[in-house]
Structure formats: C-alpha cells, structure tokens
Amino acid sequence: MRSRAGLSLRLPTRTLTVTDYSPALPCTELRRPPLAQAVRYCRDLTRQHSKTFYLGSQLFSPPERAAVWAVYAACRAGDDIVDEAGNGDRERELREWRSRIDAAFAGQPADDPISTALAWAAGRYAIPHSAFAELHEGLNMDLRGHEYRDMDDLLLYCRRVAGVVGFMVAPISGYRGGAATLNDALQLGQAMQLTNILRDVGEDLTRGRVYLPQSLLDEYGLSRAALERWGQGEPLSPAYRALMTHLGGLAREWYAAGRAGIPQLDGRGPLAVLTAARAYEGILDDLERAGYDNFGRRAYVSGRRKLLMLPQAWWELRSLGAVHG
Template structure:
C-alpha cells in the first residue's frame, strides 16, 4: 500500500488527516512546489499537495530501492494503491490512498496520466541511456509533463486541448531543468540523462564528465539543451493565463522558480558537475510579483 505507517497496529486515516499528511510530505520534499501551492484556495491547495505526494511516493519507490528488482516490486505496490483509490477502495491505513480517493471525489483527475508516470518511473529502473532527444523528451513527458495533466482539472482551465499541451510542455521544461542541474549528482549515482547523440555531436564523453571537466564542448552541449528548455518554458507560459483564478499565479510562481534555477546554472558557468544551482528563499519570494505581473499583462 502507498503511504501506510509501519507499525503493529494500522492507523486508520480520516480524509482530513490524510490530506494534511500529504501536505506535510510536499512541504518537506519540494520548497518550489509547496510555495506555488500556497496560492491555491484551500481545497485546491490540499488536492495539489496530494497529487504531488502521490507522485513523489512513486519516485521514492524507485530512487530509494536497493536494487532494480526491489524497485519494481515497490513500484507495483505504488500502482496498486492508485488502482484502489480510483476503485473507491483505498486502504484505510495508507494516507496517500485515502488522500487520493478524496481528490477523486472532487476532481476528474485522469488515470491515464498516472499510467504514463508509472512507465517513466519504471524506465529509471532499467538505467538505460537515452540515445536521442526524442527518447529524452518522452521520458520528461512521462515523469513530469503528465503532472500538468493531473493538476489542470484541479486548477480549472479554459482553452481545451491547447492548454493541456502547454501544461505538458511546462512539465517537460521543469524536468529538463532538473536534469541540467543534477548531472554531477546523477553521475554519482551511476545515472546519466544526457542524450548520447548530443554528447557525440559535441565531443563530450562520460569519462570527462565523471572527471568533473567543464569544457567548452560541454558548455555548448548544455547551452543547446538550455535553449530547448527555454523554448518549452515559452510554450508553457502561453497556457498559464488560461488557468482559473489564482491557480495561474500558483503555477506561474513555480515556473519562474524553475527558470531561476536554469539562470543560476548559467551564472555558475554551467558547472553542474561540482556545484548545485539553487535559489535562496529571498530570491524565490522576489519572483512572486513578477509572476503575477506576467499573468495579468498576458493577452
């Protein structure tokens, strides 16, 4: 089950308590997402916190597994918990299942998005390199782009499928930002998400990255990926004003925070092998009026 307490006696979660536990998990694991969620009205804020917590649980099932075999078993348990929530039969001792069931009683969150997320998380267990940009973009869609599809029904939106495509692009941009930020940390865990075709194009080898060499060739590779990421942010921003009410500000703040991380990486000379690009709390807060102005001035 997802979100159960490990104890001799299973605690039974009431929906309100389960949602609070999800909010606590969200705050502990993602300051950017949590800051953005504060702009939602109370019920929507609770719902998006549950969605984040469920997605995070699946990610942890993979990242914290001691072996791929254990990871697959944990991921299957995670998927089964989601199935129970959608079937209206959550395990009472699993706060994520109870919380997700509560969300589904109020919002039409697409099950297909969780199915795509499962495929993306499962691919992490294989630890196979991406050969092409298309493979990388599919991965980014599955592990992050679909989060936009999960949140859009909660936020409310206009513009139909075009707005959902913008949400997908924004999620992909955020995931690419994470990948660009974490190359050094991922290498330390034996992972590399940079497409092999792009590394070959720029003459960059895995050995040079593991040696911590930030060469001109490597900077050119990262700049090409950064430009692709910026284009996705521009596409994503076209959909943000289509979200209802303060939801637009909430997503806008999160988007600017991720864009800020990309800008920090550039300021660090693209050294993502020995440094971590991040925003200080005061820098995060300074982005709030910029997000609001950008949304209010949109056509």
C-alpha cells in the same frame, strides 16, 4: 498534435473544461479526520521535498491545494521507490505503488495517508487516471537503467515523469482552451524536468544515471568517461558548456510554450503555476550564471528570491488580464 521534437503527444481522451470540477469544498470538510491527517501528511511531504512546488501550491484555494499536495505526494512516493538505496525488490514495490494508485482512483484507497488524500482528490476533480499510468512507465525507465539514445528518448522521459503532472493539475484549477491548454501544461512540466536534469548531472552520475542523450554527446565530442572525470573535479570543457547551453535553450523554449497556456487556467491557478514556473526557471538562471557547473555545486533559488517572484508573477498576469479570484 506533435511536439517540437516530432514526438506524437497523447493527450487525455476526454477534453476537460471548467464544468468538470466541483465548487470549492467548505474548509470544514478538509478538517475532518482521517482526511485532515492525510492532507497534512501530503502537505508536509511536499514542503520537505520541493519548496518550489510547495510555494506555488499555497496560492491555490484550500481544497485545490489539498488536491495538488495529494497529487505531488502520490508522484513522490513512486519516485522514492526508484531512488531508494538497497537491494530490495523495487520492481515489486513499484507495482504495489501502482496498485495503490489504481485503488485510490477506484474509490477503494489503501489505509495510508497518500491513498486517502488521492482518493478524495480523484473523486472531487477530473484528474486523469491515465496520467499516472504514464508516470509509472517513466519510473520504470529509471528503474531499468534506460539509456537515452536521442532527444526523442529524453523528451519521452520528461513527458512521462513530469509533463503529465500538468494533466493532473490543470483539472484541479479548471481551465479553458481544451487540448491546446493541456499541451502547454505538458511543455511546462517538461521544461521543469529538463531543468532538474541539467541541475543534477553530477548527482545523477553518482547513481549510475546519465540522462544526456548519446546522440548529443557524440555531436559535441563528449563521452561518459569525460563526465566521470568532471565528477572527480576536472575543469569542464568548452564543448560540455556548449551542450549545456544548447539544452538550456531548449528548456527556455519549453518554458515559453508552457507559459502561453497559464492564462487559460481558472481561479488562482495562473498565479500559482506561474510563480512555480518562475522559480523553476530561476534554477536555470543560477546554473547559467555558474557557467553550467553542475558537478561542483547545485543550482538553486533562495527563499528570498522566490518570494520576490510572487509580485512579479502577479504583475505579469495582471498585464495579461489573467488575475482571477
């Protein structure tokens, strides 16, 4: 199986089905310490760092949302190591993060809330350990200042740091359709990450990061020096807006491909994932309305607009016969 950009997609070696996840836990189990405290910690971290992801997560059943929060918190912990300022040994810290992930999957979690919650989630649902290995590779790309030569390079990064999150969440909800559904989940995650990249061009530049592929910059007659000037307030060029329009269109293609698999999720999964997808795509809408000014402002979706997306998502799924539970 290959992506639109021609990059080979490595799916988990075992196809997961609805029989791979256990029935919902009684809520009483989630109230017992230390799991209760661990889940609350992961919930609060999710709410603090991604209101969009948090909105979607609340639509899962209680045990499913607890597992989703654990997955998000574990991913976020690695991301924070890469992004934190200072001269600490971030490569060592990232290796330690990976060791804690591995220990949690082995059922021997470290004594911290994220490890506790992740060990429970990994023991309860068929979350692929290999997805975290790919995430680790993606975080290392950031840590080592990877330079993106072409779209295949950028696609690989989007897969590693966000696409694989679809592999983590799908078995929590349960799903039908095998590898095809996983591929749709992968493309949805990639669309969300590309949206983040387009939103944060100016912010990332202040960290010394440029995710826009050099081949595309060359094609549109752009340079890093031009990005620096726009970061200092110079008006954006038509060529830059054209590049953003091109990448925004690619993100739209990935959203469309990813949405095709949402009805294959079980239970409350379709509503949770579609609501989050609509909210992320709303960031792209806002960016487009602002003429792709991603240096002087940060595109966002208001809380009110996000809430309005919930009934819209429900009606869309109802029309597809995909409203469950």
